[in-house]
Amino acid sequence: MAPSDIAPPDIAPPDIASTVRSYPEARRPDRSYWVSSGGLPIATYEWGAPDAPPVAMAHGGFDFAGTFDVLAPLLVGGDRRVISWDARGHGSSGHAELYSWNADLRDAAAVIDAASPDEPMVFFGHSKGGGLMLDLAHALPHRLTHLVNVDGLPSKNNWPDLADHERTKMLRGELEGWLDHRQEVAAAVRRPGTLEALAARRMRMNPRLTQEWLEYLVPIGGEEMVDSAGVSEGWRWKLDAGLRFGGFGPWRPEWSMQRLPGIGVPVLGVLGLENEMMGWGTKPADVIPNSPPVFRFEALEGVGHFVHIEQPEVVAGFVLEFLEAHP
Amino acid sequence: MTTVDPTASTRNVIRLTHGKVRLALHLLREGWGRPLLLLHGLGECTPAHAPALAEQWSGPIYGLDFTGHGASTIPTGGGYTAEILMADVDTALRHLGKATILGRGLGAYVALLIAGGQPALVRGIVLTDGPGLVGGGIRPGTTHVPTVDLSRPGPPDPHAMVELARDVRPTDYAIEYVRQIMQWSELDTPIAVTAVVRPEWLAAVVGEVGVIECPVAEALTIFADQT
Numbered sequence: 001m002a003p004s005d006i007a008p009p010d011i012a013p014p015d016i017a018s019t020v021r022s023y024p025e026a027r028r029p030d031r032s033y034w035v036s037s038g039g040l041p042i043a044t045y046e047w048g049a050p051d052a053p054p055v056a057m058a059h060g061g062f063d064f065a066g067t068f069d070v071l072a073p074l075l076v077g078g079d080r081r082v083i084s085w086d087a088r089g090h091g092s093s094g095h096a097e098l099y100s101w102n103a104d105l106r107d108a109a110a111v112i113d114a115a116s117p118d119e120p121m122v123f124f125g126h127s128k129g130g131g132l133m134l135d136l137a138h139a140l141p142h143r144l145t146h147l148v149n150v151d152g153l154p155s156k157n158n159w160p161d162l163a164d165h166e167r168t169k170m171l172r173g174e175l176e177g178w179l180d181h182r183q184e185v186a187a188a189v190r191r192p193g194t195l196e197a198l199a200a201r202r203m204r205m206n207p208r209l210t211q212e213w214l215e216y217l218v219p220i221g222g223e224e225m226v227d228s229a230g231v232s233e234g235w236r237w238k239l240d241a242g243l244r245f246g247g248f249g250p251w252r253p254e255w256s257m258q259r260l261p262g263i264g265v266p267v268l269g270v271l272g273l274e275n276e277m278m279g280w281g282t283k284p285a286d287v288i289p290n291s292p293p294v295f296r297f298e299a300l301e302g303v304g305h306f307v308h309i310e311q312p313e314v315v316a317g318f319v320l321e322f323l324e325a326h327p
Numbered sequence: 328m329t330t331v332d333p334t335a336s337t338r339n340v341i342r343l344t345h346g347k348v349r350l351a352l353h354l355l356r357e358g359w360g361r362p363l364l365l366l367h368g369l370g371e372c373t374p375a376h377a378p379a380l381a382e383q384w385s386g387p388i389y390g391l392d393f394t395g396h397g398a399s400t401i402p403t404g405g406g407y408t409a410e411i412l413m414a415d416v417d418t419a420l421r422h423l424g425k426a427t428i429l430g431r432g433l434g435a436y437v438a439l440l441i442a443g444g445q446p447a448l449v450r451g452i453v454l455t456d457g458p459g460l461v462g463g464g465i466r467p468g469t470t471h472v473p474t475v476d477l478s479r480p481g482p483p484d485p486h487a488m489v490e491l492a493r494d495v496r497p498t499d500y501a502i503e504y505v506r507q508i509m510q511w512s513e514l515d516t517p518i519a520v521t522a523v524v525r526p527e528w529l530a531a532v533v534g535e536v537g538v539i540e541c542p543v544a545e546a547l548t549i550f551a552d553q554t
Contacts, residue, residue: 038475038486040404088404097347098394098406102490106405109472138470168506175444175507182414183421185346242346249410250500255467 014043014092019219026069037110043092044085044111048076054116057084060127064091066220071308074316083115089240124148134259148268151305154253155286178248188241192234208304266294266326272303279305345418351398352419353390360386362423368432369459369491370483372397380543391419395484405486409494413440420448427550432457443504446511451550454520461526463493498531505535514553519546
């Protein structure tokens with residue numbers, strides 16, 4: 001399906017214009033279009049020549065495709081076409097009534113089908129996007145040639161080992177928090193602020209990233225609120241206020257890691273060893289026993305969860321070398 | 328399978344808001360005392376009339392249509408989890424106050440979750456057979472991305488039929504809810520299992536101390552007597 005067949009006729013394509021902020025080596029996508037996933041519009045972006053070999057890149061939780069604005073052009077320089085999308089409720093994609101792992105999987109599959117209906121592609125995922133691509137590699141093994149996972153391998157070894165009574169108490173708090181949150185989401189809105197304030201707020205969750213980079217992201221993942229007289233009322237992240245940090249439900253981290261050994265295509269795994277809030281805290285010793293048959297594994301000292309943002313040239317180098325070594 | 332009664336859905340429906348969803352809470356029968364809340368099975372909706380099994384219940388009888396079912400909103404693009412349906416029921420309980428819950432199939436599993444989530448508001452749950460009782464097993468199966476046929480948009484929402492038929496229900500997860508209920512419920516025996524079919528999650532529930540097995544009418548009599 002060509003992008004022109006996908007775009008709803010009455011909606012302009014997702015915005016890819018340059019913004020009020022720039023960042024060294026960052027480049028907005030070359031094309032954008034909408035993909036419908038069960039009626040929900042998913043904002044999809046591409047960098048590179050339309051006929052170059054495709055790489056599908058899934059971002060992490062609370063991120064958006066624009067966070068690949070430095071890494072994607074580096075891969076394009078290696079003669080690749082990079083396709084990424086804003087997950088539902090993130091960036092410019094539609095805000096859904098409901099969110100779930102399976103819905104994210106279905107959205108990703110819809111984008112992959114739309115962007116490259118016939119040609120298998122490289123699956124690349126960071127953090128939660130890495131977990132999604134692991135699952136998709138099992139669900140759609142005929143659709144990928146390689147898998148790249150960047151700090152997206154949850155391990156049960158980093159979850160607290162609690163006594164029963166402690167677990168009961170912890171679940172009590174989680175349940176109360178979840179149910180209260182669900183009652184508040186109808187009226188919830190993201191807190192506005194200046195562009196600089198939104199960047200500073202995001203830095204609390206991403207303490208290793210620079211203010212300059214985070215300010216670059218604000219006009220992409222956020223929107224400026226303007227009153228009827230055209231006066232700015234500040235910026236707001238577009239992220240659906242109904243989304244909540246931290247999972248809730250029966251999911252277990254080892255379920256993702258257990259997908260790794262069975263991947264039949266070459267796999268590149270990259271881990272940042274500096275522990276931080278948004279990461280999984282996974283160690284090489286958690287990963288190695290689960291190595292798939294063809295596996296290159298890189299664990300980077302002094303690098304945090306956002307490996308591809310802290311060291312985009314290193315990650316791009318790994319990916320292009322790996323693809324060349326396993327044609 | 329139950330069908331929507333257009334008379335009931337216009338005359339005795341209370342509209343509640345859960346996030347971006349409008350839920351339909353049906354008053355099936357007036358009464359005095361604590362309400363009985365019916366939770367339907369997967370793909371079903373609130374029945375047109377109070378079931379004969381509950382005719383001895385003296386309080387009002389309500390039925391909640393889950394998101395994507397009956398007269399409740401059908402969301403765009405799916406994304407269902409049992410935990411979202413638990414929050415549907417929480418919305419109804421915050422309106423009704425203390426209630427006893429009779430859950431059927433999927434509604435039985437959701438009844439367990441909400442009894443753990445709101446042990447002070449739930450005055451006993453009765454878990455019965457029905458569509459969606461089994462769920463997707465106790466651990467993830469082979470990953471797949473199911474095709475959802477949207478040519479018949481529902482209700483029930485085709486996304487709900489696919490996603491809620493495969494939600495994973497680990498036994499230790501179910502047991503954690505039983506322990507929440509046992510620790511914080513004011514009832515001595517707040518969980519009654521009447522289902523004949525016992526998927527692994529439900530077998531684990533039955534194995535916990537304080538869970539009783541009995542017919543529906545007996546369970547409702549026990550809970551009706553508890554103040």
